[in-house]
Amino acid sequence: MTTVFELELAESIEAGKSYAPRTFREWIEQELIIPDGPFVGERFRIERQPAHGVWIDAVDDPQWTELVFTAVTQFGKSLMAHVAPILYHTCELGQSLTWALPTADMADTKWQQDFRPVMEANPTLRKLLPTRGSGSRGGKVRDMITLANGAILKIQSVGLDDSAKGGFTSPIMAATEAAGFSKAGESSVEADPLRQAKARQRAYKRSMRRSYVEGTLTTEEELPWALYEGSSKSRLVAxxxxxxxxxxxxxxxxxxxxxxxxxxxxxxxxxxxxxxxxxxxxxxxxxxxxxxxxxxxxxxxxDRDGRVHGKKPPTTRLWFHATPFFNLLLExxxxxxxxxxxxxxxxxxxxxxxxxxxxxxxxWAKTYKPPAIDGQIDLSREGIAGRRNDLPQNALPNDVGLLVYAFDTGDRKGWFASMGTRPNGELFVPTYGDFDIPSDKAQVEVAIQAALEGQIPMLSAGLPKQSGGTMRPHAVGCDCGHRQKATWAWTRHGDLNPRQALDQWAIAMRGRGESQMESRQRWNCPKDRGSMVRQIGDDRTWYIEWVKRANVFEMHWDADGYKLHVQHGLTLDLHAPGSISFFAGSNRTHSRIARHCINERLIYEFVPLKGKVARWHRFGDNHLLDCMAMCYALLVKLGYQPPSLPRVSEQAPPPGNIAEHKQHVDTQNTTPVTTPSQVSANQPGSASSDASSAEAARARISAWIKSIS
Incomplete structure (x- = not known):
């Protein structure tokens, strides 16, 4: 006869056994019970939506460490791509994870409406509901949820302060409503929110990490479509x-x-x-x-027998995109x-x-594109990355005319780009990149200034020409819109005399225009010079202002206009006047600068009662675009004459609209492209393209500096 003690001992031994974790397919077929809808109370069956089975098998495939899921509405997207993977990792595998949502308030809604009903529908999962803390006993969800087995769902949202996002690490990250992660909050100085969430995985080996990104397609620049490049680019077929x-x-x-x-x-x-x-x-x-x-x-x-031919792409990012044909829930x-x-x-x-x-x-689960309007610049990441010349990085052609550098800084990283001219009016970018700003070890402005000082050896060394010799930049600009005191300190040197270490002109630059997200102010050029405004460009796209309190000069420039010039130059035929090309390399080499160049776009749309309206939209990091636009402005300051921008529309938009300003600028820039050698010698900052162009340009710059000082 079995005693009570023996029964309890047997139960303890059974409970203490270690079982191999089930696959995602095994777990979801055995544990998931539909909490609502026409199949409420029934176990999940793949036959009801066969495309779900393809996704489930992909989750079990170890090649994919980042899985992106997007689908039409009424497809079961949230359950399959977000709720089920999170419950699998926490309830079956006992893993804690980073739960990424656009807003912190969304966590409670998601938990109460999506997660709790699924767990309560199954006796096994019901036992794992939190018994204490946030989300327990029907309470409101706050910063984290701790399940009964100890697994944690740590909430991370776009609105949280950067300091609140650190300190928690996990190999698993799951993000929902992906479009909300396309750009950082106003108070954040870190990368975009999705990268911040994934950064919490870096304490673990790459092979141990797993990320899930779920969302509806919005525009090409926003998530999840922004993750299409570099993915498996998979498609469903039947x-x-x-x-x-x-x-x-x-x-x-x-x-x-x-x-x-x-x-x-x-x-x-x-x-x-x-x-x-x-x-x-x-x-x-x-x-x-x-x-x-x-x-x-x-x-x-x-083939017709359903056999797959060809290897899997060499990437760890899966792209899963369910279109209406594969949705059995709608006819x-x-x-x-x-x-x-x-x-x-x-x-x-x-x-x-x-x-x-x-x-x-x-x-239709596709990105929305506004109606095409005359003047819209058609940019693509692949097209930009493919604009390469035959010169290696950090090399100049023998016929280079002008060379400039521009810098943009943040609190932890800085960016730079250079740009040169050729006799036919084409532009080329011989180098660009970024550099670290170790602000965690010093005051931010001190660290920024020190990091800029660290660029002096690169600038003073110049770049080599193909036939020998080197050329140092004729002008160097640095954006002062962020931590302006650091930029002022770096560019300040007596009464703006050329810096001895650089033997060149360095100046603080302040972009103005609606594309400058902090100010959103339309470009406005002064009409006359005075005690503060010392020089105004002939095309009225820039002017030099004396900042008395800082004892420096600033170059104010039309950020909207010059960003358009850069983007327009990236669509022109290579070697055409105004066209822009990069140094030799692969599309992958230039994928980052291509992304920066399309992450800020002037989008034209028809707005009822207003007509055709253009607004700048930023979708991610655009620092290298800013650097290229500053370079373009410096070249124009030195005498380069750009081609005219395409007209926006024959119909003038409403007053105060960017497109109206662009159309006005177009009418002012209808002169043919003039090469640097054709610019009048008495024009401040002009330069010829012959062998003595560098020395001639520096002489004119020095004379100009004296004239405005």
Missing amino acids: PCPHCLEYVHPTEDDLIGWQDARSEMEAIDNSHWRCPKCKRRISEPDRHKALLKTKLVHDGQTL PADIGAEEWATMQIPEDTAERIAAEKERAQFR
């Missing part, structure tokens, strides 16, 4: 029931609603077709086909009716623009 080819139907393959005369007719006529054979795919056939859904990565192909009639209703809204109205955004982001 076999056509007719031609048996594995296909990926898009919005062009949902037909029938276009010619409908009513909403009911659109509902009746909407259906999917195969993009290959163009035959109609019925709903029963679509359901059968989706049971064979596969995930194909960039560079891979499938083509549902989508076709919405498409028809959208097309009935008059164009160029606020309601139509809102409907188009909703259509792109939620119905």
